[in-house]
Amino acid sequence: MNKNRQIKEAKVAEIREKLEKAQAVILADYQGLTVEQDTQLRKNLREAGVEYKVYKNSLVTLAAKELGMDGIVEYLEGPVSIALGYEDVTAPARILNDFAKDHKKLELKAGIVQGEVYDADKVKQLASIPSKEVLIAKLLGSIKSPVSNLAYLLNAIKEQKESAE
Incomplete structure (x- = not known):
């Protein structure tokens, strides 16, 4: 060859x-x-x-x-x-x-x-x-958002109860 x-x-x-x-x-x-x-x-x-x-x-x-x-x-x-x-x-x-x-x-x-x-x-x-990293970031952002809102809401309820006392 x-x-x-x-x-x-x-x-x-x-x-x-x-x-x-x-x-x-x-x-x-x-x-x-x-x-x-x-x-x-x-x-x-x-x-x-x-x-x-x-x-x-x-x-x-x-x-x-x-x-x-x-x-x-x-x-x-x-x-x-x-x-x-x-x-x-x-x-x-x-x-x-x-x-x-x-x-x-x-x-x-x-x-x-x-x-x-x-x-x-x-x-x-x-x-x-979008790239895999961008998709993961969007997913994590959408998961984090409701949790952050819940934490904000619970904190607001706690502050409201403390101010009522």
Whole structure:
């Protein structure tokens, strides 16, 4: 086996492993971004724990087919970047979508979220879901509010009884 083929097989294995491990995989067309813009996008994604890569489409196609992710193959045309989210399912879509609002050259193409293929519109809907931390904070806030109101009410009753005595 020649060396070039070994390199490609190793790269396909690497891509397959990343696709298998990722909770969310978002594809985007990045053509037209400047180096500075791309660097900023990569920084934003890295800070959120999202891996951002550009692979040859043919290698990604091979890896996707091996995993039974044939639905994404049709989106692997032209320059395609891949954002891989391992923990927060919404992070890759949210960050790419937010960046695309300010940089029209970046275009969301598709994604795979927990094994289901999403088109660009579904990816944008996914991007509108707040992060897990924000949702937890809202939940805790809504739980805390009635408890705080109850404590305020009980304190007011206590003060009223003390002033009546």
